Amino acid sequence: MSHDAISHTDRTPFADRHIGPDTAETAAMLELLGVTDLDELVDQSLPSAIRQHDPLGLPDALTEQEVLVRLRELAARNNPCTPMIGLGYHGTVTPPVIRRNVLEDPAWYTAYTPYQPEISQGRLEALLNFQTVVSDLTGLATSNASLLDESTAVAEAIALARRVRPKGQVAILDGDTLPQTVAVVRTRAEGMGIEVVVAEGDLADALLQYDAFAVVVQTPGASGRLAHTAELHAIAQKAHENDALVIAACDLLAMTVTVAPATWGADVAVGSSQRFGVPLFHGGPHAGFMAVAAGLERNLPGRLVGVSKDADGTPAFRLALQTREQHIRRERATSNICTAQVLLAVVASMYAVHHGPDGLRRIAEQVHAGARAIAGALKDGGVEVVHGTFFDTVLARVPGRAATVVAAAREAGVHLRLVDADHVGISVGEDARPVDVAAVCDAFDVTAGAHPHGSLADHERAADYLLHPVFSAHHSETDMLRYLRQLSDRDFALDRGMIPLGSCTMKLNATAEMEPISYPGFADLHPFAPAEDAEGYRELIDELQGWLAEVTGYAAVSIQPNAGSQGELAGLLAIRGYHRSRGDEQRDVCLIPSSAHGTNAASAAMAGMRVVVIKAADDGSVDLADLEAKLAARADRVAAIMVTYPSTHGVFEEGITRLCELVHAAGGQVYVDGANLNALLGLARPGQFGADVSHLNLHKTFCIPHGGGGPGVGPVGVGAHLVPFLPGHPMTPGADTTDDAVVGEGAVGGSAVGEGVGPVSAAPYGSAGILPISYAYMAMMGPDGLKRATEYALLGANYIAARLGEHFPVLYTGRNGRVAHECILDLRRLTKETGVTVDDVAKRLIDHGFHAPTMSFPVAGTLMVEPTESESKDELDRFCDAMIAIRGEIDAVAQGTWPIGDSPLRNAPHTLARVTADEWPYAYPRSVGGFPAGRHLGPIGATGRDKYWPAASRIDQAFGDRNLVCTCPPPEAYED
Incomplete structure (x- = not known):
């Protein structure tokens, strides 16, 4: 390959790979919608009152190679040392077979x-x-x-x-x-x-x-x-x-x-x-x-x-x-x-499967032995060991010398815990080597010896554990690899096909974004390591928070919340702290539209607020008349309103600016739930159209993968008046007991103490280890790419609404009949007429090779569809074709061709075992059950992709709730 070819490849804009439709597909989609370009579609969809026309103030886009070089540099500026700080965080060894085949495998991390x-x-x-x-x-x-x-x-x-x-x-x-x-x-x-x-x-x-x-x-x-x-x-x-x-x-x-x-x-x-x-x-x-x-x-x-x-x-x-x-x-x-x-729970469970009970015990004994060796050396050297009974952590008393000891250990490549001026904590992890033990002893000026000290006293365990066969069956590399592959083959994740979940944004998690989380400087650093050893993280977090503040229009952002739910809580606590600082302790009412995300009301209750629900108008928007009435009835008690924008109904509500004005006039604050920010990014800023606070879902808009139900990150952005009330943390690296201001350069995760608002997560910067994903995404997309992504999210949703609208009514639309980034398909009339439910449609989509859209949220009996910007027109058409074919099957039920109970809809999904069974008891052919929409028998379907076979037929939900059972085999199963 020539140097010119290499240069050309390297300069290909990442946005072109992230966004699904190419130029020709875009033109065809726009033609179906009757618009000339994306700008016209945005003008038809978005209220002019909130539209921003100035470009995002972000750095120009980097290529994949450039951002990986940048992230390697940042990782190299962290100094992990051997982590012996403890406090619930310990050195461990991720078995490579698990790191490569779970943590770094899209079959696991792109699942919902x-x-x-x-x-x-x-x-x-x-x-x-x-x-x-x-x-x-x-x-x-x-x-x-x-x-x-x-x-x-x-x-x-x-x-x-x-x-x-x-x-x-x-x-x-x-x-x-x-x-x-x-x-x-x-x-x-x-x-x-x-x-x-x-x-x-x-x-x-x-x-x-x-x-x-x-x-x-x-x-x-x-x-x-x-x-x-x-x-x-x-x-x-x-x-x-x-x-x-x-x-x-x-x-x-x-x-x-x-x-x-x-x-x-x-x-x-x-x-x-x-x-x-x-x-x-x-x-x-x-x-x-x-x-x-x-x-x-x-x-x-x-x-x-x-x-x-x-x-x-x-x-x-x-x-x-x-x-x-x-x-x-x-x-x-x-x-x-x-x-x-979920993704991390899977890693932990597979660690137990990989090692088994004997292996886990050996690791624990090794850790305990290391701690006893250090304690013995300290005791022999005249250093007071405070506790004689311990597992992995030794507390040493060195009057007036603690800081000196910790500094000496750091110079030797070990992080210890500075408890106070007189005490040092030493926690031994699985990764501690003899050289680390020796370094600790040197830091205390004692000699590692052969006289271990300390014990488990009367705490030693006699009872067996992990007797289930799974924990003894996969200890070789071959067996473990095959077990992980066996499990992932049973699942449907984004690596197999489209997951059109409304409100959940299952879009591309690019490999270039995922790769840096395994870099040693990012993966191996303790959360309470000294600030000077976390400079790379500090710079990454500073930049990312600044970018997020820019795109949302807020004064500051804290990345501490480690889930969207925790971001909601942090935002509401900031509002509560603000009111209290003004003497408005009585403001405890949180207004929430009836269509809101369920976590909104839960977060308000946890923040000590009383929830008052605002009705939805016939078009699905917030009923402003009801809002005004409830504001008037509670004029001095309203703390906030929580509203999702665009709404959970999938539309840009025209009254959003009026809503903000009404709540502010009543003395309340406006919380805009940022779950749907992927429909606004680059087009409108919540912090500029009237919102005071928002949480963002980095696991939605900013490409952190769902990982089967977690991890997530839920940063919270606030206006200038709420900045002092961002979550603090007593363990912020380098923090003292004074307020560490969060305004301006260096604002990371709130203050060390703050104005009465404490932490919402265990670690100062929450799920810091996956922030490189969103950093890479924003850096590679750049200001223009982020805006394009939003435009294509709108294009995909409106394309689906247009193609499917004549088959399944679109429940809510906004101006000019447009939807936002998602649309709700209404099946209620069809269900009433035929008995076919959203569950039937969802399960039948599995036979077509799709994960179902969101069912019965926010309206029972509906499907909420979100295509995202990452799916090509071919994939969108494949989904639409599947839905149209399903509508044909619903019509067949309505016409009496099949009874609902003997239809492919009610019997979906169809497993390979069922389709290949000797007996076929259904009124429709096997090919219809297993290969819908004309797919021929064989491994390759008419679309040119492998047929996905579900691991189970339809599961009995009620039975499972009535029978919560232990999954362990009976004791007799362990007998020889």
Whole structure:
């Protein structure tokens, strides 16, 4: 290849690869819509009052190679050292087979939340493995399929305890609780009216002083101390006498060699699975966990994978108890968790599968031995070791010398924890080598010796765990590789075909965006590493926050929230803090349109606000007359309105500027939910058309992949008057106890302390490890590319609405009959006339090789379709053709050709086993069932792509909710 060819290839605009339709396809789509160009379509769709005409003030687009060079430079400016800081974050080794075939595999990271279980059996099994690991190690009956991080998991556990023990007002925290957890719990508790008491001494004594509904025990503690089992038993006994729940904040690896929390009386166990092979990522994303005792499972927040059966009677996995989802609970919700950390939970579960129980125990013993070796050397050298019972963390007392020791260790390539002027914490991880142990000893001026010190005391575990065959069957590289491939083959992800989910934005996650998260400087850095060792992250975060502020029109952005739900909470807490600073403590009403995302109401409830719902007008827009009436009735109590723009109904509402004016006139603040920012980016800025605060979904508009239901990032942007109320964090690297201003250059994630607004995530910068994805996306798209992406999102949605409108009515449209980036197809009349439901259509789309659109949200009996800018016209046409073919089958039911119960719609999806069975009991041919729309028999369909076969036929949802079962084989299965 010539140098000219290389140069030409390198300069190809990335936007041309990100955006699906080419020039010819664009022209054909515009012709169908009757417009001459994209500008005309935007003019017809977007209200002129909010339209921005000035270009985005962003750097010119970089090529893929240029951005990768830039990100390598930033990663190289971080200095990970060997992380021995601890505090819930530990050095670990991600097995390459898992890193390459899960974390870096689009079959896993481009999958969506498994709401369609028939095409999600692989990741559901992986999550069930995760639940089994957590349940086995904690000894508790039921585990969820992950939460956001350890600190928010503790807060969720306290909220659970409040639900089942509503009389008490106090939650007691162990004095040895992780400091970031104490801070997050205080943030969350304030809005819920819970008093948080951090016990200075014995927890049993604190239970005598306070009427507590929950007590949190950190074991091992932040200092490393491992309380004796008798002490833990006494705490649990006293708590239960007081009718309080006992919450154990615990360590998964420690529990492989120490007694399970259930053994000494814990009702709930929470923690992080990070040290099960998940990179440190400067704080996230990591999968938190929660397990509960029998009887508490129906109060469990987040998601729960259970076992049901499909239409053929075969056991199959599904999300259980979906009525607990917060979009149903709305203002009665006690949790706003929407996404979890599925991709990271899968990594952690596969780490357990890869190592098995014996391997995990060996790792834990190695870690404990390393800690004992350091403790022995310190003790032999005359250094006081504060605790004699510990798992992996040694607390050393060196009066007046702590900073000197920590600095010396850093020079030798090891990060230690500076506790205070007199104490140093040393936490040993799986990655610690003998040379690291020697470096620690040198920093203390002691000699590594052969006299280990410390023990697990009476905490040693005798009970077996991980007896399920999956944890003993895949220990060779070959077996592990094949198991991962087997599971991913059962799933449908974006690497197979279009996922047209309205409101969820399943678009291209380019390889060039994904690659940098594995760079050592990004993957291996502890969140509490010294600021001078995180300069690359600091610069990346500064730039990304600045870019996000520019595109949204806000004064500042914090990237701390590690999910959209947490961004919502942070934004509402900022509003609450602002009102309180002005003496308006009585402003506690949050107005929410009836069409809003379900997490909106849940977040408002968690922020201590009372939800008042605003009606929707006949066209789906916010009823401004109803808004005015409710503002007048609550003139001095309105804190905010939360409105999604463009609306959840998929239209640009004309009255948005009037809505902002009305709320501001009443003294309230305007929260524009940024979930649909991908319809505005480059065309309008919320911060300039009247909004005061927005959260953004980097896992939607800015290309962080959904990963099967997480990770996510939900930055929050605010106007200048709300900047002081962005979330702070007590563990911000380099922060002292003074307010670290967030305005201007260097604003990262809010202040160190802030004006009474604490952290919403365990780590200062939330899920920092995946920020390079959005950074790369914005850098490669540039200002023009980002605007083009928005225009093509509008083009795709309007193209689908035009092609399908005569077959399925489009429920809501805006000006000139246009939709925004998504459209709602109304099936209600067809359902009434024929009995064909949205579920039937969704399952039949699987036979055509598609994930279904969003079902029955925001309107029951409808499908919300979002094509995104990344799909080509060919793929959009394939989807439209499938929907038109399905309409033909609905007509056949209406005409009596097939009874609904004996139609391909009701019996969808069709598995390979069903289509190839000896008997075919249906009224329609096999080819219609398995190869709809004329696809011929054989591996390659008429479209030239491989036929996707679902792993299960239609799954019985009700059966699964009635039968929450353990998936472990009976004891007899383990007999020889």
